[in-house]
Amino acid sequence: MTGRRRPSTVRTHTHTWSARIRALGTAVAGASLITGCGVIPGTSGGSPAPVTVMTFAPVGTNATNMPGMPAMAKAYARWVNSSGGIDGHELRVLTCNERNDSSAAADCARRAVKEDAVAVVGSYSQFGKEIMAPLEAASIPFIGGYGMSEEEFTSFLSYPVNGGQATLLAGNGQQLAPDCDRTALVRPDTITGDDLPDLIDAGLAHGRRGEAADVRAAEDATDYTKAAELARERAGDGGCVTAVLGEKTETFFDSYRRVPEDGRTIRVSSVLGSVGQPLIDSTGGKNGPFEGALLTGWYPVASDPAWKPMRDVIEKHAFQDDAIDPADPGVQTTWIAYTALKKVVEAIHEDVITPGKITNALDRGLKVDTGGLTPPLRWRYEDMLGAPGFPRIVNRDVTFQVVRNGRLVPERKGFVDVGKTLGA
Structure with missing residues (x-):
């Protein structure tokens, strides 16, 4: 068996029959693993392990609410899983109510750590310190937050898709x-x-x-x-x-x-x-x-043809969820953030996806094409804005719109x- 140390001395002929039977059982079990029977999912030779991520946002509060963001994340997961997942990985989406509260926001981040999320994707919170501290301690990347907090544009584990406020x-x-x-x-x-x-x-x-x-x-x-x-x-x-x-x-x-x-x-x-x-x-x-x-x-008007793929997913996989408004920038940001996640997982192309593999792919210059919804996104050092207070902005573009008729x-x-x- 590979990985097993050889004995340093030759055993004497004092084995009992029971010991020989146990050895035979071990050999048979080892052979079953080598030939593929009982292979652990997500290991070499098995099916790709699920990819677990979290999306959080405030819901049902007296201030700003973003129910469309976790709802869009769930619809996205149903869409990709209906066609085999992302590069063969089932996408599992955890959602959490951030409640516009610092303690609740921290609880969401700690839950992401506890449940082995490999990334937080497309989420909304004003409480950047409370969110990023647990994520940084666990080396979990934050992809495509709404852009409400300073930490989203300063943390080494944040990968924004827009330029925020x-x-x-x-x-x-x-x-x-x-x-x-x-x-x-x-x-x-x-x-x-x-x-x-x-x-x-x-x-x-x-x-x-x-x-x-x-x-x-x-x-x-x-x-x-x-x-x-x-x-x-x-x-x-x-x-x-x-x-x-x-x-x-x-x-x-x-x-x-x-x-x-x-x-x-x-x-x-x-x-x-x-x-x-x-x-x-x-x-x-x-x-x-x-x-x-x-x-x-941040993005083209909601009627722009570039949004058609998102609208198709909402129509077929949101089950008429009233929380999902395709014109809502929170929903749009979540779509773009999950687009980035999909590109990363496909680029890694391994059976097991980890937070470290995601950050390595992003830090090394993976380019994300969003189909014209943003400029091509890349998070190398040379791609970042470097402005005081917002060094990690990579998308500095906005759109000017007007209400006519x-x-x-x-x-x-x-x-x-x-x-x-x-x-x-």
């Missing part, structure tokens, strides 16, 4: 600069929200505009009338009001449209994820408050690189 806000400022004399930014009064004014100011400066007025608002408020009134006052005639409150942006603009008109012309704006086509439709379409609104996103359409064709705006 940094590129959205810098891009939004750059998009607004040509059309807005002054800008008022309505943002959450949180630690994460504290970074947003500097980012939008960088974009405004790119267009030689002054700083945006900073209007803080509670993340979980049920009425934003005072914030709306203050934003209109700060923007002034010919100005713009941009709101970045996640799910609560809808509540803000509901309050905003109820503020009495005063004759001033004020344009509204936001970023994708805070405003999308469903909200535009529900507030009156072309007759609603978002007609003419300027919006900044009640529909989100491109304001400008293709992607806009905001790397220089961020100081790279």
Whole structure:
């Protein structure tokens, strides 16, 4: 038998018959392994071992919720497993409710470690420190997070697929600069929200505009009338009001449209994820408050043909799950993150996938083609932005969109690189 040490001395002829029978049994068992009977799955000669990953996001909270992200992950798994898995590996997806809570976020990360996940994929959390500490201790990579926390762009185990809030806000400022004399930014009064004014100011400066007025608002408020009134006052005639409150942006603009008109012309704006086509439709379409609104996103508009593969998977494998909106950037980010995971597992092409093999493949320059949804993604050192606070951004592109006749359409064709705006 291979791997068995030879005895250093010759045994005497004192073996009993029972010892000889035990030896024969051992030899037979060994032969069965060599010939393939009883091969352990995932070892050499067996079938590829399952690949276990986790996707977490807040669900059912009073602040921003992202139920479409874990739902999209489950649909993706059903899709790939229906055709033999990823390179023969069954994809097992664990989901966890992050609850917009630091303790719950840490619990999700610790569960990923406990259940031997090889990666966290396409997830959402503001609590980067709480998430990355357990993952880093276990050397588990984080692929394609939503981009809400600083750690997603600083941790050596994070592989972002978009530029996070940094590129959205810098891009939004750059998009607004040509059309807005002054800008008022309505943002959450949180630690994460504290970074947003500097980012939008960088974009405004790119267009030689002054700083945006900073209007803080509670993340979980049920009425934003005072914030709306203050934003209109700060923007002034010919100005713009941009709101970045996640799910609560809808509540803000509901309050905003109820503020009495005063004759001033004020344009509204936001970023994708805070405003999308469903909200535009529900507030009156072309007759609603978002007609003419300027919006900044990471990806092409939801009607772009590049999204067809994702839409097909949702149609066939989501079982009419209402949580999955193909226009939701969280759903879109999850699709792109799992696209990256699939490319990595296929490139490794081994029976057992480990966290270390995934990080090695990514660090060594594996390129991920997302079918035009992003530029080709690669996480080598030379591909990273290197901007202060966001060194691991590899996708510095955004899209400029506008609402015309009640529909989100491109304001400008293709992607806009905001790397220089961020100081790279």
